[in-house]
Amino acid sequence: MTERFSAREAIALAGDDFRELPVPMREFKPDGPLSWQGYDDARRRALTRTGEDESVVCGTAVIGSTRAVLIAFEFGFLGGSLGARTGDRVEAAYTHARAHRLPVVSLVATGGSRMQEGMLALTQLQRVARQSALAREAGLPQIAVLRDPTTGGGWATLGAGADVTLALPGAQVGFAGSRVRPSDADPAAYTAEAQMAAGAVDAVVREEELRETLALWLTLLTAPAAEAEGEVESEAASGGEVEPVSPPAALGAPGLPATGWDAVRHARSPERPRAAAYLDAYFSRRAAIGGDRCGGRDDGMLCGFGSGPAGRTVAYAAQCGTATRPAGYRTAARLIRLAGRLGFPVLTLVDTPGAANDAQAERQGAGSAIADLFAAVATARTPVTTLVIGEGGSGGALALAAPGNTWATPDSYFSVIAPELAAAILKRPASEVRDTADQLRIRPQDLVELGVIRGIVEHAGR
Numbered sequence: 001m002t003e004r005f006s007a008r009e010a011i012a013l014a015g016d017d018f019r020e021l022p023v024p025m026r027e028f029k030p031d032g033p034l035s036w037q038g039y040d041d042a043r044r045r046a047l048t049r050t051g052e053d054e055s056v057v058c059g060t061a062v063i064g065s066t067r068a069v070l071i072a073f074e075f076g077f078l079g080g081s082l083g084a085r086t087g088d089r090v091e092a093a094y095t096h097a098r099a100h101r102l103p104v105v106s107l108v109a110t111g112g113s114r115m116q117e118g119m120l121a122l123t124q125l126q127r128v129a130r131q132s133a134l135a136r137e138a139g140l141p142q143i144a145v146l147r148d149p150t151t152g153g154g155w156a157t158l159g160a161g162a163d164v165t166l167a168l169p170g171a172q173v174g175f176a177g178s179r180v181r182p183s184d185a186d187p188a189a190y191t192a193e194a195q196m197a198a199g200a201v202d203a204v205v206r207e208e209e210l211r212e213t214l215a216l217w218l219t220l221l222t223a224p225a226a227e228a229e230g231e232v233e234s235e236a237a238s239g240g241e242v243e244p245v246s247p248p249a250a251l252g253a254p255g256l257p258a259t260g261w262d263a264v265r266h267a268r269s270p271e272r273p274r275a276a277a278y279l280d281a282y283f284s285r286r287a288a289i290g291g292d293r294c295g296g297r298d299d300g301m302l303c304g305f306g307s308g309p310a311g312r313t314v315a316y317a318a319q320c321g322t323a324t325r326p327a328g329y330r331t332a333a334r335l336i337r338l339a340g341r342l343g344f345p346v347l348t349l350v351d352t353p354g355a356a357n358d359a360q361a362e363r364q365g366a367g368s369a370i371a372d373l374f375a376a377v378a379t380a381r382t383p384v385t386t387l388v389i390g391e392g393g394s395g396g397a398l399a400l401a402a403p404g405n406t407w408a409t410p411d412s413y414f415s416v417i418a419p420e421l422a423a424a425i426l427k428r429p430a431s432e433v434r435d436t437a438d439q440l441r442i443r444p445q446d447l448v449e450l451g452v453i454r455g456i457v458e459h460a461g462r
Contacts, residue, residue, distance in 0.1 A: 002148045002170040002192075003207070006050065007057040007074035010107040010147060013207065014070065014214055015061035021069075021096055023054075024088040033084070036116040042078065050076040055110070056086050058093035060102065064215025066222055069097040072107040073147070073154065079111035082153060086114075087124035090158075094131035103141040103218055108159050112152020125153040132161050139342055141221035143214065146171050146192055146201065149178070160200060163338055164217055164289060167192030167201045168210070199291025199327055216287050220305040221342060223313040256410050256445055256456070260437030263413040263444070267390045272411050275302055275318035275349045278389060282347070283307055286316070289335060296327030296364060300352075303335040305344065315339035317400060318349035323356040324396055326369035332400060333369075333376035340381030348377075348400045350388040353418065355396030373399040387457060388412045388444075406453045408444040414452065415442040 011018050031039040047053050055077040061070050071093050073080040097104050114121040135142055144162035146155070149172035156175055159165060167173060174181075174190035181190070188194060195201040205213045257263035266272065279286060283306030291297040300322035308314040317332040332348070339346050355366055377384055377399070384402035391397070392414030408414065417425070419437035428436060447453045 002168045004075060004109070004148050006076060007052065007072040007107070007109075010109070010145075011057065011059075011061060011070055011072050013210055014105065014107060014145070015063035015068070015211065018059050018061040018070070020057065020059040021089075021093060024085075024092050026085050026088055028084075032117055033120050034116065034118050039116045042116070046077040050074055052077050054085050054089060055080045055082065055114075056089050058089050060096075063105065063211065063218055066103065066215070066218040068103045068105045068218060069093050070105050070107065071158065073109045075109040075111070075147075075149070078114060078116075080109050080154070081111055081114035081121070082124045082128070083114040083117045083121045084124060087127045090124075090128050091131050094135055097135060097140055098138050101138075101140065103143065103222055104135055105214065105218075106142070106144045106158040106162065107147060108144055108150045108154050109147035110150060110152065110154035112154065122153070125157050128153075128157045129161065132157060136163075136341055141218070141342060143217055143221075145205075145210065145214070146173050146195075148172050151175065151178075151190075160293070163221070163342075165201050166203050166205045166210075166213065167195065169193070169204050169206060173201070196291070197297070198295050199293060199297040199331070200295075202289045202291060213287075216285065220287055220307060220313050223307070223311065257413075257443050259434070260413070260419065260440060260442050260446075261434040263442055264391075264419060264437055266411040267413050269411070272390060275320050275351060275389065278349055278387070279306065279316060279318060283314070283316075284311075289338075290331065292327040292330030292334060292369075294327070294330055296325070296330070298325040298328030298331065300324060301328030301331055303331050305339075308347075313344050315344045315346045316348070317346065319352040319397070319400060321351045321353075321390055323354060324352045325356045326361055326364040326366045329355075329366075329369040329373040329399060333373045336373075336376040336380055336384065343382060345382045346380065346384045348384060348386045348402065350386060350392050350397045350400050350406075350414075351390035351412075352393050352397050353391050354393030355399075370395060370399045377402060388414055388453070392442075393418060404454070407455055407457050408447060408453050409457055410444055412444060413442040414447055415440050 052074045055074050057072045059070055060067055071090055142162045143164045144159045146159055146167035150159050151174055171192040172190055173192050173195045192204050196204055257266055286304050286306030288304035300320045302318040305313055305315050315335055317335050336346055386402040386406040388408040390412050394417055419433050423433045423436045444456045
């Protein structure tokens with residue numbers, strides 16, 4: 001179990017120059033709206049114990065070089081539970097964030113809604129959810145840090161509803177608190193690490209790394225959006241103006257493939273650079289999101305935000321050469337929609353033999369996940385630029401490609417189906433696979449001629 005920090009200790013851990021916001025005042029009749037006997041006494045004891053008069057402390061602080069609104073829960077005050085006064089303060093914090101165009105960082109530690117206020121407490125979740133939605137509509141980034149414990153409505157609103165969700169190691173995280181779970185429930189399932197494995201948490205961050213991690217995220221998510229940095233050097237579209245986000249120069253061996261099978265061989269070569277090499281070459285620094293928020297994650301799809309040319313932020317979604325799983329497609333769709341809300345262009349790198357087609361992938365909704373990514377790219381609110389860096393295997397690759405703004409490296413191919421599978425479907429012998437590859441016209445230069453891609457990104461130094 002992670003250390004339990006007070007609200008103000010958590011604030012000091014995250015940033016500097018904390019300035020508490022004015023506190024909305026709501027008067028209750030004795031023992032609150034339900035006249036719950038002993039409620040006033042419990043509140044007074046909580047005040048004496050914590051020094052706080054409510055379960056949340058709200059203000060602004062500087063994290064790195066970015067001023068942000070902080071919402072910090074005090075678990076020592078009635079278990080960090082949400083009551084009507086908690087809702088008042090959270091709403092006021094979000095109102096301040098919108099008025100001053102500030103990102104919101106929630107340092108969550110709560111046991112859920114306050115039973116002494118009954119349904120009045122539970123409906124605070126609707127207020128919090130509305131404030132979060134208004135921040136999204138305003139294009140303000142929201143980051144949550146899950147402390148121990150994060151359960152109930154606090155997890156289901158500020159925690160799981162954030163754009164980026166971080167957690168401290170060993171923190172108890174789950175909708176069900178420890179006292180309301182089934183008696184035979186596995187406690188390991190209710191941890192930050194388990195939630196990360198299930199795609200609900202982006203990263204587990206150690207206490208000593210929290211400030212630096214938050215500073216990086218806030219810098220990236222509040223930086224100006226990228227603008228066109230010149231034209232992509234292309235054999236087919238020299239002088240053609242492109243949308244924002246120029247792909248990085250290709251890193252692989254120079255020279256276009258002579259045959260279709262050469263294109264396949266080059267794309268499948270273990271010496272060919274993979275997505276991480278391109279991302280490292282293009283971004284000076286980057287931070288990753290991970291997980292589809294639906295129970296899965298795919299390490300073969302890298303998604304996040306990075307600092308590109310001139311320090312401008314660009315979102316990225318990159319396949320790593322493996323068969324992409326449903327969670328990978330959903331994570332990429334999540335990334336593209338988040339980039340659209342925040343106003344950042346997107347760079348996608350295509351490199352997959354195709355979508356995962358095993359039984360588990362089908363049970364996880366491969367078709368709907370691919371459809372969702374097609375829709376996200378088709379309706380993207382910001383420009384999407386694609387670079388095919390290796391294998392472009394059928395619809396599993398095409399889902400990540402930008403219509404009309406896709407480029408390719410010399411050591412890549414894009415095909416309606418793998419040549420081996422095409423030959424098998426046509427009942428051709430293995431000896432005709434290479435001829436089939438030529439017939440499919442899958443080389444980068446073929447794709448340019450067919451109008452499938454805009455051009456070929458030449459290698460550095462050419």
